[in-house]
Amino acid sequence: QQQVKQSPQSLIVQKGGISIINCAYENTAFDYFPWYQQFPGKGPALLIAIRPDVSEKKEGRFTISFNKSAKQFSLHIMDSQPGDSATYFCAASIEEYGNKLVFGAGTILRVKS
Amino acid sequence: GAGVSQSPRYKVAKRGQDVALRCDPISGHVSLFWYQQALGQGPEFLTYFQNEAQLDKSGLPSDRFFAERPEGSVSTLKIQRTQQEDSAVYLCASSLAGQGNTEAFFGQGTRLTVV
Numbered sequence: 001q002q003q004v005k006q007s008p009q010s011l012i013v014q015k016g017g018i019s020i021i022n023c024a025y026e027n028t029a030f031d032y033f034p035w036y037q038q039f040p041g042k043g044p045a046l047l048i049a050i051r052p053d054v055s056e057k058k059e060g061r062f063t064i065s066f067n068k069s070a071k072q073f074s075l076h077i078m079d080s081q082p083g084d085s086a087t088y089f090c091a092a093s094i095e096e097y098g099n100k101l102v103f104g105a106g107t108i109l110r111v112k113s
Numbered sequence: 114g115a116g117v118s119q120s121p122r123y124k125v126a127k128r129g130q131d132v133a134l135r136c137d138p139i140s141g142h143v144s145l146f147w148y149q150q151a152l153g154q155g156p157e158f159l160t161y162f163q164n165e166a167q168l169d170k171s172g173l174p175s176d177r178f179f180a181e182r183p184e185g186s187v188s189t190l191k192i193q194r195t196q197q198e199d200s201a202v203y204l205c206a207s208s209l210a211g212q213g214n215t216e217a218f219f220g221q222g223t224r225l226t227v228v
Contacts, residue, residue, distance in 0.1 A: 006155075034216075036219075041221065042221055043117070043204055043206075043219030043220050043221050043222050044156065044204070044219050045219065046216050046217070046218075049216075089155050089156075091155075097169070098144060098161050098163065098168055098169060099144070099208065099215070099217070100146060100158045100161050100169060100172075101146075101148075101156070101158065101217065102158070103155030103156050103157070104155055105154055105155050106153070106154065106155050
């Protein structure tokens with residue numbers, strides 16, 4: 001059962017543009033929603049995370065928008081750069097269950113210079 | 114070391130062979146997780162330790178998979194009688210707290226290829 005659905009599978013954006021990746025979840029018990037960035041041959045690295053008590057969180061060029069009623073959240077990368085080219089994963093977890101992460105299938109982002 | 118260290122980085126095993134994958138978490142991290150990442154997919158949860166206690170092993174795909182963390186630090190994931198479908202990257206992650214939404218730090222993974 002895929003509990004976190006991520007789209008699109010791949011994305012090509014021009015340098016300076018906005019990259020938008022969307023995720024939807026099913027389990028309303030999820031209470032932590034991180035985004036991870038993964039480069040080839042590396043492990044995932046935390047980019048930014050949000051809890052359901054806020055609707056938006058911004059860190060530098062990265063923003064998470066969260067819609068609790070729709071059970072959706074998205075990552076926006078402003079002023080996208082070639083160095084942002086990577087695979088991005090959304091995830092969700094439940095604090096009570098030790099915070100094991102349920103990942104989306106990933107989005108391959110390519111930023112063209 | 115400063116981060117989560119996994120060894121070996123690459124492992125080629127013949128079908129039916131047993132393998133052992135090692136994870137050295139960040140010093141002092143209470144929680145340790147193992148994930149399996151198939152090619153082109155997101156990581157999938159295998160098992161979770163809090164110190165030396167294995168609190169959740171619901172993601173282990175079969176009884177051929179076994180994990181341990183006997184002293185609450187280093188962990189080993191063992192796969193017996195490997196099959197081709199076991200080919201994947203095995204990721205280890207650790208986090209500071211036993212509970213609470215704290216950041217999980219991932220290692221670079223071990224790429225297992227079963228031939």
